Amino acid sequence: MSPSKAARPLRKRPGHYHHGDLRRALLQEAVRVIQAQGVETLTLRAVGERLGVSRTALYRHFADKAALLTAVAREGFRVLRLELLAAWGTGGLDQFQAMGAAYVHFAVEHPSHYRVMFGGFVKGEPDPEFAEEASGAFQALVDAIVFLQKAGDMRTDDPMQLAQYIWAVVHGVAMLAIDGQIEHQGATVDELTRFALERLRTGTAPDEVTRPV
Amino acid sequence: MSPSKAARPLRKRPGHYHHGDLRRALLQEAVRVIQAQGVETLTLRAVGERLGVSRTALYRHFADKAALLTAVAREGFRVLRLELLAAWGTGGLDQFQAMGAAYVHFAVEHPSHYRVMFGGFVKGEPDPEFAEEASGAFQALVDAIVFLQKAGDMRTDDPMQLAQYIWAVVHGVAMLAIDGQIEHQGATVDELTRFALERLRTGTAPDEVTRPV
């Protein structure tokens, strides 16, 4: 068996002074632990040990534990944005539905990531890069809404307000799904997601009582 | 200045062996700390010290820290249910809107309570009393939906599914509000709540294209 040929060394070779790309390895390992066992079990000491590095080495790359979590959240928003954009594609009402489904799907596939992103771990206005990534994902939604409005497929309220509302809906479904509150009641996440997106579409449809022909 | 005449002694009188109602005092103090500084700063040692009690006295009343938090969450669901019922009153479409507003209001007024209730601190199926309280609040919503359906004021989908959807909407708004993501964008929580409830109403209205007279 040859060792895994991962692009980056996960573990420092003993005796070697430098790790190579410790920052990336730290992030990767943090995500792995969070994914596997939850945020609250993440300890910096265990991360260091697993990487074959002293427990204080981390402080060369992150100010503290909160900074590490912020970096994880930032990465989460980046991936989320990409998946939203992929679902949206060239745009349209059906693709908008797909975007909503992709949102919930992301949360369900990366529950711990999602919790770090929205769990209140990122306080105040700490990291500008984080804020940029988060608002980037939000912007993908706003853009889609404006597109639909121009096509006459969505009511023409303030796009920002619509975006916040729609975000709240998928965010709510995602959170309940992660907390297991949906399946606990005999329903499935997919069913609820479909239903929610259908209600959402009805609720945001253009109110053209008399459609101009 | 006479001392506050609170019904229960917050602090044990030194020398006295029993506290009086330590369980209630612990709960009360935990809520105070969480409210003031957030869940993550809550330490059992500080709680004990503030109550003038050893740091292990707590274990006579709660199995561990998680059990204390579960008790806080349970109390939160109880208060939430009461406030939802108060807003609903004798029922009706307007009262249903008031119920939604009351939900968001509760979250905004008790953000740390709310975080404990939904932050994933309560794992698995630990406390039956907690589960009962949580599903009691949910039931208030289901009952209101059935009422509206009978009155012909809401579409007649499965009430459970509708309830989950509506819960997701207000939950989403509440979470975004608590995270400061709404005001961060120049909007107010009240505006978004109003808008969301309006869209919600449109999306769940009975689809009677031809209304029977």
Added chain:
DNA sequence: ACCTGAACACCGTTCAAGT
């Protein structure tokens, strides 16, 4: 029954010192 005090096995973080 209820509370105490010492002890255990952990944390995150700091800091002088090494390479």
Added chain:
DNA sequence: ACCTGAACACCGTTCAAGT
């Protein structure tokens, strides 16, 4: 520049002992 190892000030939890 980057990493180390000891140390500091914390945690939650246990347990024999007191009343």
